Amino acid sequence: MFVGGKMDGIAWFSYEIIKRMVEAQPKHEFVFFFDRPYEKEFVFAANVKPVVVSPPARHPFLWFLFFEVGIRRALKKEKIDVFFSPDGWLCLGTKVKTLIVMHDLNFVHYPHFDGFWVRTYYRIFFPRFARKAEKIGTVSHFSKKDIAESYQINPNKICVAYNGAAKDFFEISETEKEAVRNEITQGIPYFVFVGTASQRKNVARILQAFDAFRTDGHAAKLVFVGRKKYWDKEMKVVYQTMKYQTDVIFTGYVSTAYLNKTLSSACALLYPSIFEGFGIPIVEAFACGVPVITSNTSSMPEVAGDAALLVSPFSVEEIKNAMETLFLDDDLRNLLIAKGKERLKLFSWDKSAQDLWEEIEKTCKQLRINTLT
Helix, strand or coil, rough: CCCCCCCCCHHHHHHEEEEEHHHHCCCCCCCECCCCCHHHHCCCCCEEEEEECCCCCCCHHHHHHHHHHHHHHHHCCCCCCEEEECCCCCCCCCCCEEECCCCCCCHHHHHHHHHHHHHHHHHHHHHHHHHHEEEEEEECCHHHHHHHHHHHHHHHHEEEECCCCCCCCCCCCCHHHHHHHHHHHHHCEEEECCCCHHHHHHHHHHHHHHHHHCCCCCCCCEEEEEECCCHHHHHHHHHHCCHHHHHHHEEEECCCCHHHHHHHCCCCCEEECCCCCHHHHHHHHHHHCEEEEEECCCCCHHHHHCEEEECCCCCCCCHHHHHHHEEEEEEEEHHHHHHHHHHHHCCCHHHHHHHHHHHHHHHHHHHHHHHHC
């Protein structure tokens, strides 16, 4: 997942957590297993040993070989004490104690969002991963409950470590905001969506809601920040038939600095996703001083609290009405911005990294006890 220019939510979680662990624990050695030639920026300190493991894990068949052959051999060769997997995968054939982070089970509830081989792999292996792991971390209490119930796992085996907002996200000046709007939308106000566009992100309904919003006479644009890699036929048809198609702008993948400017300059974040284990853009918007429209499902009410407008992700009308409300009501916008800044205090990468490190230490301590006995 550490690939420059292509990192998504789970990749950034891994980056923020592991970087902090490495820097806080200089006396420990960290071995990073990469599935391709690595970039130097991801070798965070002198106590990191990078190791390339084959084969590259870019297909479900290769995922299996990567973990059950490549990782298994690497764990033995490097004499690893504890294997920490921040994206939910692990090696079933090793005796090395393992801690994993399962971010969500969207593939359990919406399997059709993934291709046949991907969802088949998830269905077969992720329940086994959950049972095999010594400890499971996850990013919300919603996901903790979902994992425990879906896989019949003792909730005491699962700990919660929230996502945070990186220090790169902050509110910019009004002058800077005006310059960004002039660059992106010729000075016209805009709503922003952040993420890799896919079925789970509710792209088709977002487009339909925006078209309805514009049809009601409101002058604004819609900016999509992220890749269109997973667009399906429905999304393409909706986009092609939009009345206000020319008011939709796609930036593609952008740098964190540019994302901060783009998010900070929006009139609101539009994030009515169908299913999330957390929803990092919500707290990034809080950090940028931007009001949020998000869903009343899965983890999003837990993350947003009363600092956002909550809508049904399955109702185009509700999404459109929320856009209209925030576009016209400055007092509500300012109230949500203030509440968002306060709520942001609940989400800390430092705390989450420390909490997960403590779970690793507990496992190491138990290993020493077992060895002595």
